[in-house]
Amino acid sequence: MTGTEGTELLAEQGFITNLYRRLDRMREETVRLRDTYLRDSDGTPGGRVQRDIAYAGHAQTLVDLNVAEDKLCFGRLDSVDGQSMHIGRMGIFSEGEDREQLLMDWRAPSARPFYVATAAAPLGVRRRRHLRIRRRIVESISDEYLDLTGLSPDDPALAAVSASGLTGEAALLAALNAPRTGRMGDIVETIQAEQDRIIRADRAGILVVQGGPGTGKTAVALHRTAYLLYTHRGQLANRGVLVIGPNRTFLTYIGQVLPSLGENAVVLSTVGDLFPGVRAERVESSRVAVLKGRLNMAKVIANAVLDRQRVPKTTITVKYAGGDLRLDRQLLSRAQERAWQSRRPHNRARQVFLKSVFDQLARQVARRHREGLAAAIPLTSDDFEDIRRDLRSDEDLQAALSTIWPALTAQTLVRDLFASPARLRLAAPFLSDAERDLLLAAAPTQTFSQSDVPLLDEAAELLGQDDRLVMAAATRDREQREEYAQSVLDMLGEGGEASDEGTGADGFLGMVSAADLVELQEDAVSLTSTAERAGADREWTYGHVVVDEAQELSPMAWRVVMRRCPVKSMTLVGDLAQTGDAAGASSWGSVLRPYVGRDWRFEELTVNYRTPAEITAVADRILASIDPKLTAPTSVRSTGVLPWWQHTSSETLVEQTALRAAQDLALGGEQHLAVLVPDALYEQVTTRVAELVPAAGPGHDVARPVVVMTVREAKGLEFDSVILVEPDLIVEQSPKGRNDLYVAVTRATQRLGVLYTGRRPAYADPAPEASAGLW
Ligand SMILES: Nc1ncnc2c1ncn2[C@@H]1O[C@H](COP(=O)(O)OP(=O)(O)OP(=O)(O)O)[C@@H](O)[C@H]1O
Numbered sequence: 206m207t208g209t210e211g212t213e214l215l216a217e218q219g220f221i222t223n224l225y226r227r228l229d230r231m232r233e234e235t236v237r238l239r240d241t242y243l244r245d246s247d248g249t250p251g252g253r254v255q256r257d258i259a260y261a262g263h264a265q266t267l268v269d270l271n272v273a274e275d276k277l278c279f280g281r282l283d284s285v286d287g288q289s290m291h292i293g294r295m296g297i298f299s300e301g302e303d304r305e306q307l308l309m310d311w312r313a314p315s316a317r318p319f320y321v322a323t324a325a326a327p328l329g330v331r332r333r334r335h336l337r338i339r340r341r342i343v344e345s346i347s348d349e350y351l352d353l354t355g356l357s358p359d360d361p362a363l364a365a366v367s368a369s370g371l372t373g374e375a376a377l378l379a380a381l382n383a384p385r386t387g388r389m390g391d392i393v394e395t396i397q398a399e400q401d402r403i404i405r406a407d408r409a410g411i412l413v414v415q416g417g418p419g420t421g422k423t424a425v426a427l428h429r430t431a432y433l434l435y436t437h438r439g440q441l442a443n444r445g446v447l448v449i450g451p452n453r454t455f456l457t458y459i460g461q462v463l464p465s466l467g468e469n470a471v472v473l474s475t476v477g478d479l480f481p482g483v484r485a486e487r488v489e490s491s492r493v494a495v496l497k498g499r500l501n502m503a504k505v506i507a508n509a510v511l512d513r514q515r516v517p518k519t520t521i522t523v524k525y526a527g528g529d530l531r532l533d534r535q536l537l538s539r540a541q542e543r544a545w546q547s548r549r550p551h552n553r554a555r556q557v558f559l560k561s562v563f564d565q566l567a568r569q570v571a572r573r574h575r576e577g578l579a580a581a582i583p584l585t586s587d588d589f590e591d592i593r594r595d596l597r598s599d600e601d602l603q604a605a606l607s608t609i610w611p612a613l614t615a616q617t618l619v620r621d622l623f624a625s626p627a628r629l630r631l632a633a634p635f636l637s638d639a640e641r642d643l644l645l646a647a648a649p650t651q652t653f654s655q656s657d658v659p660l661l662d663e664a665a666e667l668l669g670q671d672d673r674l675v676m677a678a679a680t681r682d683r684e685q686r687e688e689y690a691q692s693v694l695d696m697l698g699e700g701g702e703a704s705d706e707g708t709g710a711d712g713f714l715g716m717v718s719a720a721d722l723v724e725l726q727e728d729a730v731s732l733t734s735t736a737e738r739a740g741a742d743r744e745w746t747y748g749h750v751v752v753d754e755a756q757e758l759s760p761m762a763w764r765v766v767m768r769r770c771p772v773k774s775m776t777l778v779g780d781l782a783q784t785g786d787a788a789g790a791s792s793w794g795s796v797l798r799p800y801v802g803r804d805w806r807f808e809e810l811t812v813n814y815r816t817p818a819e820i821t822a823v824a825d826r827i828l829a830s831i832d833p834k835l836t837a838p839t840s841v842r843s844t845g846v847l848p849w850w851q852h853t854s855s856e857t858l859v860e861q862t863a864l865r866a867a868q869d870l871a872l873g874g875e876q877h878l879a880v881l882v883p884d885a886l887y888e889q890v891t892t893r894v895a896e897l898v899p900a901a902g903p904g905h906d907v908a909r910p911v912v913v914m915t916v917r918e919a920k921g922l923e924f925d926s927v928i929l930v931e932p933d934l935i936v937e938q939s940p941k942g943r944n945d946l947y948v949a950v951t952r953a954t955q956r957l958g959v960l961y962t963g964r965r966p967a968y969a970d971p972a973p974e975a976s977a978g979l980w
Contacts, residue, residue, distance in 0.1 A: 498759025
């Protein structure tokens with residue numbers, strides 16, 4: 206370190222120490238305010254709610270301040286006019302009247318040059334500085350000079366000019382070479398210019414971000430979410446943002462990024478978890494998933510609903526007041542027509558249907574009256590009302606009508622549809638016999654699968670909710686809670702906890718009724734966060750939706766996603782070359798055309814930050830065999846470590862894999878290793894690796910030092926080291942096998958090793974004709 210650098214470091218340390226002091230004071234003040242609200246209340250339910258809201262607000266601020274502790278400040282911009290500004294996780298101002306800005310939030314417009322200024326376009330920046338701070342200590346600084354005017358050719362500052370086009374190259378490479386933790390981290394310190402453009406892109410409309418493996422699509426999508434919540438807080442905080450990922454392991458992997466950026470109004474979900482009350486756990490074959498994912502399934506569900514509104518050919522007769530009432534085809538068709546004209550969903554149109562039936566039946570009763578002995582006494586409108594009420598509560602009539610136009614839940618509709626060959630034939634005449642048989646054989650009985658969820662969602666849209674049932678359920682729920690609250694009060698009374706004056710130990714019990722208790726509980730419910738409320742409500746519409754690994758969604762899944770965001774403010778990130786789901790996408794245009802025509806924007810990420818050049822060379826050869834027209838992203842670094850390839854016999858494959866895993870782990874350090882296997886070898890390899898390496902575990906536990914996974918599970922994840930087992934089998938096991946292989950070889954940040962039993966894979970070695978003859 207030169208003397209000048211030492212002085213600079215000391216100066217920065219002084220600034221950083223002051224900044225942390227300010228942060229500490231902000232924390233203390235927030236704790237004080239929060240605790241004031243603990244004591245403050247005027248005693249009314251309304252006052253208590255106000256107090257709780259204020260308390261929750263301060264508690265959240267405290268969480269944000271605590272989160273900012275790590276890497277509070279990471280950069281500084283010095284402008285050509287002599288001003289300087291530090292950049293960090295949040296905006297911080299000095300105390301006192303003048304409120305000078307000490308730290309600029311990375312998302313603020315003025316912080317943008319930190320990420321995008323270059324020597325060619327310096328945007329008024331003279332010097333960009335990256336600060337590396339650990340536990341409040343400035344460990345190092347690295348500078349880039351962007352405004353070179355007036356510098357002599359031998360000025361040392363010129364040596365620090367980046368020739369690679371990367372922003373903050375030293376800090377970036379340090380971040381990329383660091384060992385992985387099993388959880389994704391944020392990249393606020395080193396966002397690159399092409400990424401920043403996407404992060405700060407306009408919120409309106411649909412933005413598709415295509416990019417090869419490791420180009421930072423997930424990182425960009427999450428930082429964009431944080432940026433949008435910061436910039437459009439007013440609109441987005443209330444509606445929330447939905448982030449969709451391919452599986453729960455992936456969501457766990459990315460789960461810490463947004464909280465570390467201070468954002469919580471976000472729901473993370475798979476498509477399979479978007480239907481509250483249903484956990485899509487059943488596994489089904491990719492052939493069934495492809496069928497259920499096709500767009501014509503929307504028509505099947507619509508037909509299935511219509512099939513539950515069918516008028517029988519024969520007349521139904523019901524006994525009423527000593528005579529027969531006839532539910533004939535004409536009467537029922539008229540009621541059906543009325544219900545359809547209402548254009549309401551099935552369960553709400555059912556009310557119209559029933560009303561028409563009861564009106565017509567009441568007229569039958571009136572006719573009978575006119576023709577009967579009591580004809581001389583005319584019926585009044587009150588009499589009519591009584592008859593209708595009577596008819597409504599007639600059990601025989603209810604039973605007959607609920608076979609014609611039943612109240613239905615989405616779950617019942619979908620289960621019934623796939624349980625009955627006749628129903629399925631009626632709803633899906635355009636499917637072949639073989640396709641219908643496939644669906645019938647995979648009928649959901651107890652649990653549903655991922656690809657059932659879009660069908661349930663479709664059904665729920667067409668069925669709607671029966672308002673009366675919803676209200677009745679709410680009343681029942683409230684009654685039950687009141688009953689429970691009363692039993693608690695009784696118990697406390699009997700247990701002698703209430704004092705003689707009829708008050709509890711805190712003088713509170715005697716003043717509160719069961720209804721009050723329930724109201725207090727409801728107030729607490731109203732305090733739940735946007736994310737919690739949104740996640741529990743199927744009809745919730747979000748302010749923005751992000752879809753990661755968007756190439757995996759089936760056409761039916763896209764309908765679910767589009768419903769969640771009618772304003773179509775979305776960021777879709779993915780890579781068509783990595784599509785593993787047989788029902789997934791092969792072109793963005795065809796995915797989006799049904800919803801927005803050509804009205805969507807496209808951005809591409811071109812630099813691979815994850816995989817070193819030595820591994821990327823292998824991936825590139827596989828990519829060329831998938832589609833020679835696809836462009837591989839350029840690797841940003843190289844490690845000098847070539848992938849290893851080991852031939853082994855089928856008998857020793859599992860043993861060799863376990864050995865290799867143990868050896869890799871023995872390299873030491875905080876390393877994370879994934880053993881990626883074909884589905885057929887998953888059990889054997891998991892068992893043997895766990896025997897040899899106690900730290901190993903199954904894939905869903907991503908924070909373990911060693912995990913065994915299928916490629917499907919590894920989608921979107923990354924590890925320091927990857928051992929790939931029997932790649933030929935990975936290719937064979939799925940129609941998108943080559944794409945899966947491409948995903949598998951692009952998961953490692955440092956080392957890749959391959960164990961195979963057949964001949965050495967052609968893509969192991971460079972060969973001009975490799976792409977033509979890989980398989
Ligand atoms: N600007 C950056 N600074 C530091 N690290 C970065 C940057 N951009 C990406 N990375 C890192 O590169 C790795 C790959 O990023 P990410 O997982 O977002 O890529 P991806 O395009 O989603 O990959 P895949 O398609 O394989 O899922 C991550 O470790 C991420 O933190």
